[in-house]
Amino acid sequence: MTDKPIYEEQDPIIVCRDVQKWYGDFHALKGINMEVRKGEVIVIFGPSGSGKSTFIRTINRLEEHQGGQIIVDGIELTHDVKNIESIRKETGMVFQQFNLFPHLTVMQNVTLAPLQVRKQDKEEAEKTAMELLERVGIPEQANKFPGQLSGGQQQRVAIARALAMKPKIMLFDEPTSALDPEMIKEVLDVMIELAKSGMTMLVVTHEMGFARSVADTLYFFDEGQIVEKGSPEDIYNNPQEDRTKLFLSQILQH
Amino acid sequence: MTTSTTEVLAPPTERYTVLGWLRRNLFGSIGDSILTIIAIWLTYAMLKPSLSWGFSVAKWTVIADNLKLFMVGRYPAEELWRVWVVLYLLAAVVGFTWGAWVKGKEKAGYVLLGIPVFLALLPFSPTIRMMILALDLFGFLGIILGRRDNPKFKNWSIISLLLYFPVGILLIGGLTGETGFLPTVKPDLWGGLMLTILLAVIGIIFSFPIGVALALGRQSKLPIISWFSVGVIELVRGVPLITILFMMDLMLPLFLPAEIRVEGVIRAFVAITLFSAAYMAENVRGGLQAIPRGQYEAAHALGLNGFTTMAFIILPQALKAVIPILVSQFIGLLKDTTLVMILSLFDVLGIGKSVLGNPEYVGTAKEVYVFVAALFWVLSYGLSYASQRLETSLGVGER
Numbered sequence A: 001m002t003d004k005p006i007y008e009e010q011d012p013i014i015v016c017r018d019v020q021k022w023y024g025d026f027h028a029l030k031g032i033n034m035e036v037r038k039g040e041v042i043v044i045f046g047p048s049g050s051g052k053s054t055f056i057r058t059i060n061r062l063e064e065h066q067g068g069q070i071i072v073d074g075i076e077l078t079h080d081v082k083n084i085e086s087i088r089k090e091t092g093m094v095f096q097q098f099n100l101f102p103h104l105t106v107m108q109n110v111t112l113a114p115l116q117v118r119k120q121d122k123e124e125a126e127k128t129a130m131e132l133l134e135r136v137g138i139p140e141q142a143n144k145f146p147g148q149l150s151g152g153q154q155q156r157v158a159i160a161r162a163l164a165m166k167p168k169i170m171l172f173d174e175p176t177s178a179l180d181p182e183m184i185k186e187v188l189d190v191m192i193e194l195a196k197s198g199m200t201m202l203v204v205t206h207e208m209g210f211a212r213s214v215a216d217t218l219y220f221f222d223e224g225q226i227v228e229k230g231s232p233e234d235i236y237n238n239p240q241e242d243r244t245k246l247f248l249s250q251i252l253q254h
Numbered sequence B: 001m002t003t004s005t006t007e008v009l010a011p012p013t014e015r016y017t018v019l020g021w022l023r024r025n026l027f028g029s030i031g032d033s034i035l036t037i038i039a040i041w042l043t044y045a046m047l048k049p050s051l052s053w054g055f056s057v058a059k060w061t062v063i064a065d066n067l068k069l070f071m072v073g074r075y076p077a078e079e080l081w082r083v084w085v086v087l088y089l090l091a092a093v094v095g096f097t098w099g100a101w102v103k104g105k106e107k108a109g110y111v112l113l114g115i116p117v118f119l120a121l122l123p124f125s126p127t128i129r130m131m132i133l134a135l136d137l138f139g140f141l142g143i144i145l146g147r148r149d150n151p152k153f154k155n156w157s158i159i160s161l162l163l164y165f166p167v168g169i170l171l172i173g174g175l176t177g178e179t180g181f182l183p184t185v186k187p188d189l190w191g192g193l194m195l196t197i198l199l200a201v202i203g204i205i206f207s208f209p210i211g212v213a214l215a216l217g218r219q220s221k222l223p224i225i226s227w228f229s230v231g232v233i234e235l236v237r238g239v240p241l242i243t244i245l246f247m248m249d250l251m252l253p254l255f256l257p258a259e260i261r262v263e264g265v266i267r268a269f270v271a272i273t274l275f276s277a278a279y280m281a282e283n284v285r286g287g288l289q290a291i292p293r294g295q296y297e298a299a300h301a302l303g304l305n306g307f308t309t310m311a312f313i314i315l316p317q318a319l320k321a322v323i324p325i326l327v328s329q330f331i332g333l334l335k336d337t338t339l340v341m342i343l344s345l346f347d348v349l350g351i352g353k354s355v356l357g358n359p360e361y362v363g364t365a366k367e368v369y370v371f372v373a374a375l376f377w378v379l380s381y382g383l384s385y386a387s388q389r390l391e392t393s394l395g396v397g398e399r
Helices: A052-059 A081-090 A106-116 A122-135 A151-163 A181-196 A208-214 A232-237 A242-252 B018-025 B030-057 B061-065 B067-072 B077-101 B106-121 B126-147 B153-173 B192-219 B223-237 B241-250 B264-289 B293-301 B306-343 B348-356 B365-394
Strands: A012-023 A026-037 A041-045 A067-072 A091-094 A169-173 A200-204 A217-222 A225-230
Touching: A012 A052, A012 A200, A026 A052, A026 A200, A026 A225, A041 A052, A041 A208, A052 A067, A052 A169, A052 A200, A081 A091, A091 A151, A091 B293, A106 A122, A106 A151, A106 B306, A122 A151, A151 A181, A181 A200, A181 A208, A208 A232, A217 A232, A217 A242, A225 A232, A225 A242, A232 A242, B061 B067, B061 B365, B067 B077, B067 B192, B067 B348, B067 B365, B077 B126, B077 B153, B106 B126, B106 B365, B153 B192, B192 B223, B192 B264, B192 B306, B192 B348, B223 B264, B241 B264, B241 B306, B264 B306, B293 B306, B306 B348, B306 B365, B348 B365
Parallel strands: A041 A200, A041 A217, A091 A169, A169 A200
Antiparallel strands: A012 A026, A012 A067, A217 A225
16 A cells, blocks of 8 residues: 555544443443544544434533543543643534634634633734634634624634644534535635644534545444444445445435 | 616605604594594593692692702711712713713713703702703713723723722712811711612622622532522522511621621611622523523633633623613612611601601602602613613624
8 A cells, every 4th residue: 555644654642442421311322432543534424313423522521421431632531620621722623503702703712712721922822813714714804703704704713713722633513514505615625624734633524525535534323333434435335334325325315 | 686787776764744743643544533632631631630739739849948868868068079079970980981882872871961951950059950960061071082982991991980989989988087188977977869879889789799609609510609609599589678678787786796886878788789689690690591502612622611611701791691681670779779768777768758757848748759759760761761772782682
């Protein structure tokens, strides 16, 4: 293999072993095992209620796992608040509903965490923020409030906000599901550029075009389990499991 | 989108003349006209006795003779200038804040300027009328100054508001003991409308941080803190204000050492603050619950800890959402302060009762109570109207 991807030579940055999660009596995650290497782009897909969002939210402890082990960047997630905070510093997250802070301007949204968590000085934080806003293509919106922007612009601000903390890992929880069709591309373009720059990414999405062009590994989730994993070619052209075939036929037929 | 050649039409506008409005709304049909005439006649018939009483029967001299009592109680006359300074400062600070924050939409603020105009209509001496109207001058100057383009003005206005209250209290209460530039005026001498407003303003200001703390405490995951907060809130909310005042009056001395004697006014402040804080806590809790979970999640995902999340993300939004409720709470408190009468304090209503105790003014109860009611109405309605206008122009209460 000559064109072996770079990430395969790297050490794993996220290790999940037998992750379990219940909501009351409902068994949401039934033993998830996953290793993510530096620079790897992972796309997780599956029917709704399959636990894919729950899973990526356990990685920065927005959801607590109740069994198994999650190790991020060499730190194990436990009840220790120090550990949780240091992992969150290294992990950016982008949400389906953007979750920008509506009372702060775009610039303040992007600089808040660097100022308060990283204790950067204001000038430096604003310079970085401007660079990031240029990178996501909306430097001219810096002084507007989130409510004045379109959905696509808001999501790009959310990406810039997460990147401002200079994270080692980016988590995307259905980043394009709440967007109008014509805005999906502008967000995906930013994500593709990010993937090509070598960022480690975990993306929950049904944008199969995105998955095919930038993902290194695809995971198909169903009923709280990983049903199948593989490279995009394997999953698309030669799915092994019936559930994967059925789901792909449903989402790709139109 | 239509093509660019399409003519852009202005939206249709409707123009009213007074006559047109009358025809459209009151005399649209024969039936409407009959109803309008009957309504006008009914209103006239009902108002006539009140009006003729107000203009010919009522002896308003009771108000004119005791105006100073109604306004400031037994506050020493030679120190009255201090009250004026406090009032002028208030007008200037409020005007400045309004001008700095409500750029280009100051019109609503002019409603507040109506309050001094109303007060000047009362039978004061011409000098005092001028001094009352000068309040508007200070307020107006404040607005003009605040409107200037200076990004620092918003911060200055907050600082000046924060400074205003201790300065105002010191000016009214005195600083330098028995003699000197600002001799002490004991709180027991404070009275009248001044006391009413002071009680309400101090009550709302002190209850604000306490209420926010209780609201946060109620949500706390630490059981002791949350039980304590719930206990305080529910206990205070479960009893009428008058019982808290009684308790302060009768029971506080039992808890304190004998040599400490707390003045009635201070007791009233404490009771009102406590009472208001419990309601404030519930209002703020409502604001906190209106914040979507996603805001907490986004803040946590960025690595913000619990404190910074609260201080920078949650509280600013929650408090903005509850401003309208806080204004109505303040208006409620303003009226509730009349209950301090039972602590033998002389707020504006208490002054009214004591004036009626004077044999010289027997039989003027109607005049006194109508006057006190009118004072409360002007203050409450002025505040409520100004705050509604402020809310719409600032988009407060929306998200």
